Amino acid sequence: MNIENITIIGSGYVGLALAVSLSKKYSICINDIDEEKVNKLNQGLSPLDDDEFLEQFKNSNPKIIATNSIEKALKKTQLVFICVPTNFDEKAGCFDTTIIEGLLDEISRSKSNPLIVIKSTLPVGFVEKQNKIFQDLQIIFSPEFLREGSAISDCEEPSRIILGGDSSFNQYEKIFDVLLSAKKSKFDTTTRVMSSSEAEAVKLFSNTYLAMRVAFFNELDSFSIQNSLSAKNIIDGVSDDQRIGDHYNNPSFGYGGYCLPKDTKQLISDSKDSPSKLITSIVESNQERKKFLAGEVAKKEFKTIGVHRMIMKKGSSNFRESSILDIINFLDELNKEVIIYEPLLDDSTYLGKYTVFEDQDIFFQSCDIVLSNRIEEIPEKYLNKIYTRDIFNTDR
Ligand SMILES: NC(=O)c1ccc[n+]([C@@H]2O[C@H](COP(=O)([O-])OP(=O)(O)OC[C@H]3O[C@@H](n4cnc5c(N)ncnc54)[C@H](O)[C@@H]3O)[C@@H](O)[C@H]2O)c1
Incomplete structure (x- = not known):
């Protein structure tokens, strides 16, 4: 055929x-x-x-x-x-x-x-x-x-x-x-x-490894914030070891997107009959990271907190399971006022409670601090308002 x-x-x-x-x-x-x-x-x-x-x-x-x-x-x-x-x-x-x-x-x-x-x-x-x-x-x-x-x-x-x-x-x-x-x-x-089961496992273990790597460098970054150390210096020093490597080590607000969150959870489900502790911890670590960062931002006592883009990566068409969504929820629990700039949203509010701005300049002028997972798209004149953990400006 x-x-x-x-x-x-x-x-x-x-x-x-x-x-x-x-x-x-x-x-x-x-x-x-x-x-x-x-x-x-x-x-x-x-x-x-x-x-x-x-x-x-x-x-x-x-x-x-x-x-x-x-x-x-x-x-x-x-x-x-x-x-x-x-x-x-x-x-x-x-x-x-x-x-x-x-x-x-x-x-x-x-x-x-x-x-x-x-x-x-x-x-x-x-x-x-x-x-x-x-x-x-x-x-x-x-x-x-x-x-x-x-x-x-x-x-x-x-x-x-x-x-x-x-x-x-x-x-x-x-x-x-x-x-x-x-x-x-x-x-x-x-x-x-x-075999088909081995191929299915390759996919789940690959994405879980990537999630683990993100969670690891994010824990390193949280440690650095907590102890007033330079995360960049530590990551550079750690990544010089070729077994670890200078890639996929940029801190973020947490792993997210359509695949990593769901694939790690599926692997937890598939691993329930085998000895496994690490995979569950990856999911917990990611939640902890988002909660920690929301707490850090809340501590700064700014009145209006902006969120610049809800997508996980530049060029993406959606914000499925984006890490910023949980950070918004945590900030809400801490009674913080959040406003959003996200051109993919048509409505003037998100979930009926967060104001969505169409105009980027008016958005920035309305915020005291702006959270951005990745800074690539931020106009230079507003960089001083940004809160990010994007140290290396890359997703590779
Ligand atoms: N998005 C990624 O980066 C990525 C990467 C690797 C693997 N995957 C996996 O691939 C699969 C698809 O992911 P995606 O991101 O392309 O999904 P998606 O949600 O972007 O697209 C799925 C499409 O399937 C269509 N659809 C739903 N039910 C249908 C049906 N009964 N008949 C015909 N069409 C139907 C939907 O309308 C939609 O257009 C998922 O299992 C995902 O985990 C996704």
Whole structure:
């Protein structure tokens, strides 16, 4: 079977990045339940307000067809990528995988028999279980490592490509060919095949390691604040050890975004039968960090506290699980007045209680101090009002 037509279910960061990158070589159909996204895609517009995607849709005009009909999307396709949300269900204490289970059922009933690659992040053991339930389907898991704000570049320069599935499955090479076609020709990429449960664990442990690293340097930074020491000097000295390395060591308001918070919590759930203390502590450390910083700001007795941007990273289109959201809550508990500057918000208030400013200058003039997780976007004339822990001006 030659792969020519590819269906991508879900046009969020993961699905859209794949669609744009693969559209140079393959005929791509996107299926999404969000009609606005489908309409935008069919008009040749980016459904995400993210700098990289906006630029690609403006300059490269990727050829993508979109539909909200799953039946239509499954016709004539040889390969389906599932890229839908797997949100963490706080009540159940694990990922909500019902969307994916429903889609597998639809694909099975359609009798279209495509190869299925799940890119959504999964609990360990999910694909193995589904392959037993849907014996007519061939389901593979391929962990996705892209980052919001650099999603297309990350597809073009993937750190590794991993396929997880049954050892009797004999079509791994075909899927590697498809995924490798997205990468820049000169870029070398490691490919690996393993069981689906191992691949699921790779994704959760990778993100949990990153969360741990953020939490570690944030604890170092909190220690420095508490003891009136220079966090920069300590981090520089620690990072000179090549085993530790001079990267991903910039303090912040806490890890956040869509993936790290939920993936660490899922790994806690998956680790409950094995000896594990560290992973739980990472989640607790991150909460402690936000509470500590809110307390530090509150101590300064400023009247009006501004929040400059609620996104986690420059260029991102959303502020899902952004660390500043918890800091706002903690400041609220301390009865502090908070106002916000966030161009992604249309309303004049956030949650009906925090004033949202449209005009950046009026915002800055109305604040006594302004919290900003990253200072890259702050106009120089307002830097003296900023409270940040962004020491190195990087997210790498
Ligand atoms: N965002 C990231 O940086 C990132 C990185 C790696 C892995 N992941 C994982 O990939 C998955 C998707 O993440 P995302 O950020 O792209 O999500 P997203 O929320 O940005 O997009 C998901 C899309 O799926 C669509 N959708 C929901 N239900 C659907 C259905 N039944 N049929 C068709 N479309 C449906 C939504 O409308 C939305 O457009 C998640 O499991 C996430 O953990 C995300």
